[in-house]
Amino acid sequence: MMRVLHVVGARPNFMKVSPIMREMAKYPQKFNQILVHTGQHYDDEMSQVFFDELDLPRPDVYLGVGSGSHAEQTAKVMLAFEPVLLEQKPDIVLVVGDVNSTLACALVCSKLGVKVAHVEAGLRSFDRTMPEEINRVLTDQIADLLFTTERSANENLLREGVAQDKIYFVGNVMIDSLLRNKERALALDILNRYDLKPRAFALLTLHRPSNVDVPDVLAGIIDALEEIQSRLPIIFPAHPRTMRRIQEFGLEGKIARMSNLRVIKPLGYLEFLNLMANARLVLTDSGGIQEETTILGIPCLTLRDNTERPVTILQGTNTLVGTDPGRIVAEAFNVLSGRAKVGRMPELWDGHASERIVGILKELA
Template sequence: MKIVHVVGARPNFMKIAPILQAVARAGFAEQKLVHTGQHYDPSMSDVFFTDLGMPRPDIYMGVGSGSHAEQTAKVMLGFEKLCLEERPNLVVVVGDVNSTFACALVAAKLQIRCAHVEAGLRSGDMRMPEEVNRVLTDRMCELLLTPSRDGDENLLREGTPPERIHFVGNVMIDSLLSHLPRAKALGIPEKLDLDPGGYGVLTLHRPSNVDDPVVLGGLLGAVEELQRRIPIVFPVHPRTRKQLETFGFGPRMAAMPGLRLCEPFGYLEFLGLTSQARLVLTDSGGLQEETTAVGIPCLTLRENTERPVTVTEGTNTVVGLDPARIAAEANGILDGGGKHGRIPALWDGKSSERIAALFRR
């Protein structure tokens, strides 16, 4: 059996790494790792192969940036050629980036069985490119591997045949639990002259948040109030850094002594940072899950989430974009509030083993 695994952007790596390792241990398949190059900045991609112990990609497509249509088309052209040459029995795609959808569509057209890891997640907001990718990918894939029970419910409600749905748990938590001791041992807070539990972490990367100067300025307003009480570490995504410069927010941020801007971290460094924070403010889907897994209060800077289990069972609160509400919720956490939550079902570090067993069957 030949399996082709696809990664294209930073969130994909943490999900594919444990699956590669579980299938290798089981020894029933030849595996090829394809990196589409959708994220091509070394700080957003290359360091993850080292941190996660992943093999270097067998094939690097190097599609780079562009509009959604350009990026999707480049991935499809390259991946179709690859599939015709490699003739895989199974294509594995993860998450909701353009590479995920593009490769699933190619596999469907070539009648190659395709598995979608992290299937069934829905925000209900089709204005989000990721939601479009999620819905369409699930329609095309034969094996739908869900991380939480709400994923099963969403797929069934959309008319998906039950035999295509497999609840395997959250494979990204496999990576987190495997690497958490090593990440904490790095002493990242101390290296930044911070006390564990005495700082916040901010991440922003979604176009809806960083491409609008009014929205981005409002978020900075909430951070401006919060950094007076607690240091805020802000690893700046390349896209976000560009927009901050374009909108002229540099002097405003320089006037915030408690705001610490830095380059993006590798996986281990970032996990070491977030797992010891007092709170996390983010628009990242994966970080909502990671904070739930390690019990850190999370404020999601969006109007919705495709990961509602992190709200209903975990430590996440969706606070929207209103600066006053963000500041109020954050202050509540600093005053001793915030969710404690619990670990959702099958977020146990064994999802990759269940996936490998499914592929073997």
């Protein structure tokens, strides 16, 4: 029997680990699973919503590291995770994505000689100013098994010297969660709650430090939103940190004066999925949303100059628009004029990635 320790730290991790744990649970004679939540995203209420909606079991271990600088948070996770690793003695630790917890736990494993499997390996923005890029590159260098979501990720890993026999192209576990939960999400009555009509609103997410921590950049994005909301209502589930920056930079009044921009509290997974599936347009600086909109066939404008998920541009519905207000508005109006990109489903984004991952691990057990 293989003793597998799963690590989650932030909400995007939950959608990736959930289908893998569910698939492993079909083989109790093969796998003994332990779930560790580092508490990197420390808002208990929102975390619990995601656990409930995704049928994730209660974590066996909660580290409760909370917030801090990147260095502080990474160090806290390492200090808290090491005794857990020594006590649990797993055969392999499964880390997902690119958050600080992913790198921190992989580093501890490498020091103690415990095998690491990295789900969503090989993605590259080639922008070393992004903390997530550093987390991705370093985790991949010390991982023993690397599960990739798109062909470009395999190419990146091989170019960086990762051995071919460590790399497995399996598809996208985030899409496993989306396809499994889509009907449940669409059954919710969230559109009526916010007085929205299908395909008659835009959905916005904004949280990346390069966008919200720089006053001129944030002000420019808000200028673009002002123009877009004059043509199409925008609903904005706002990250608390983003709202703090809006207040600090004196932009709160401008937001308040936009009659068609509606700021709401962050949503659970199913509610957000419902809004995304019903939107005319999504504006985001998130990585995962670029993938989800591609599968849902919803036009996505990514408020960044680069993406680590190029398949969403080459095959999907995603367009990189950067942060120039004129470009954002022009691309949004293109969509409203019926000139949106029409994408297709990328290879192996079929809802069965977790089965492929577990099948590979079964062979090793």
